[in-house]
Amino acid sequence: ATPVAVLVGTGRGAQLGVLVTGPEAIETAGRIDTLVLDKTGTVTSGRMSVHGVVLGRGVERDEVLRVAGALESGSEHPIARAIVAEAGAGVPALTGFRNHAGRGVSGEVAGREAFAGSLSFAADRGARVPEEIERAATEAASTVVIVGWSSAAGMSPTARAAILVGDTVRDDSAAAIAQLRGLGLDVVLLTGDGEGIARKVADEVGIDTVIAGVSPEGKVDEIRRLQSGGRRVAMVGDGVNDAAALATAELGIAMGGGTDAAMHASDVTLVRDSLTAAADAVRLSRRVLGIIR
Ligand code: ADP
Numbered sequence: 001a002t003p004v005a006v007l008v009g010t011g012r013g014a015q016l017g018v019l020v021t022g023p024e025a026i027e028t029a030g031r032i033d034t035l036v037l038d039k040t041g042t043v044t045s046g047r048m049s050v051h052g053v054v055l056g057r058g059v060e061r062d063e064v065l066r067v068a069g070a071l072e073s074g075s076e077h078p079i080a081r082a083i084v085a086e087a088g089a090g091v092p093a094l095t096g097f098r099n100h101a102g103r104g105v106s107g108e109v110a111g112r113e114a115f116a117g118s119l120s121f122a123a124d125r126g127a128r129v130p131e132e133i134e135r136a137a138t139e140a141a142s143t144v145v146i147v148g149w150s151s152a153a154g155m156s157p158t159a160r161a162a163i164l165v166g167d168t169v170r171d172d173s174a175a176a177i178a179q180l181r182g183l184g185l186d187v188v189l190l191t192g193d194g195e196g197i198a199r200k201v202a203d204e205v206g207i208d209t210v211i212a213g214v215s216p217e218g219k220v221d222e223i224r225r226l227q228s229g230g231r232r233v234a235m236v237g238d239g240v241n242d243a244a245a246l247a248t249a250e251l252g253i254a255m256g257g258g259t260d261a262a263m264h265a266s267d268v269t270l271v272r273d274s275l276t277a278a279a280d281a282v283r284l285s286r287r288v289l290g291i292i293r
């Protein structure tokens with residue numbers, strides 16, 4: 001492409017709400033063949049709310065929300081915001097907070113070791129997971145946050161409840177994915193969330209290939225695996241947990257409403273916070289490269 005064409009493309013991109021870090025991004029966007037999409041906050045709105053709480057034996061909803069609310073007060077994740085809102089005011093103090101990106105949070109609440117996160121994270125914390133909670137977690141068509149705490153200081157935590165959290169698919173995601181597939185791109189859903197909810201969202205928006213339950217490093221590995229198979233990969237994401245994968249892809253695309261970490265790691269930002277802007281970017285870049293008219 002001529003420098004003038006690229007410059008015009010950059011300006012037109014800005015009008016469409018597609019901000020690029022430099023002219024190379026336009027060139028790269030015109031040549032990708034595979035588009036990897038994060039789920040939460042990318043295909044879905046990321047505005048989550050609590051749908052329900054599945055209680056283990058001998059615990060109460062209020063207690064679960066107090067512990068989880070305390071733990072999540074340390075996190076910026078959309079899941080955390082939903083739980084903090086549901087817990088309301090007056091949660092106990094939290095010490096020793098740790099964020100485990102793409103897995104959950106942990107710390108001490110009222111002198112007991114506590115955690116909130118995915119089922120595999122519960123296992124990593126050495127927590128016993130009662131059967132009724134495990135079943136609820138694997139069957140739910142929502143994001144599931146397992147909440148657990150130890151019965152006394154120095155003991156391993158036990159899973160006590162599952163909080164069901166959900167958001168909704170963005171209004172224009174299905175239309176955008178149809179456009180992207182119409183451009184000949186292979187579209188892949190790549191998420192840290194569980195298989196059940198990942199499949200449900202994929203079906204809703206028309207994506208066949210789903211890779212679920214992956215850590216932030218796992219996302220990087222999947223991008224590399226596609227690249228070593230000869231794919232030219234763009235990735236769209238919004239979260240801190242997507243930053244490494246966005247930097248690894250030939251083209252990183254950040255949702256405008258996402259985290260600073262995602263934007264810093266990316267070559268393109270979608271100011272409109274809509275996947276239709278990703279389709280616009282690919283179409284525009286191909287036109288600049290003279291691939292299509
Ligand atoms: P996605 O890839 O869909 O954007 P994430 O990688 O952000 O999802 O999160 C993956 C999973 O890790 C979540 O579904 C949840 O089970 C768990 N998780 C991440 N952060 C938190 C948190 N702050 N509290 C509870 N669970 C969390």
Ligand code: MG
Pocket residue numbers: 038039040041042237238239242
């Ligand atoms: Mg996300």
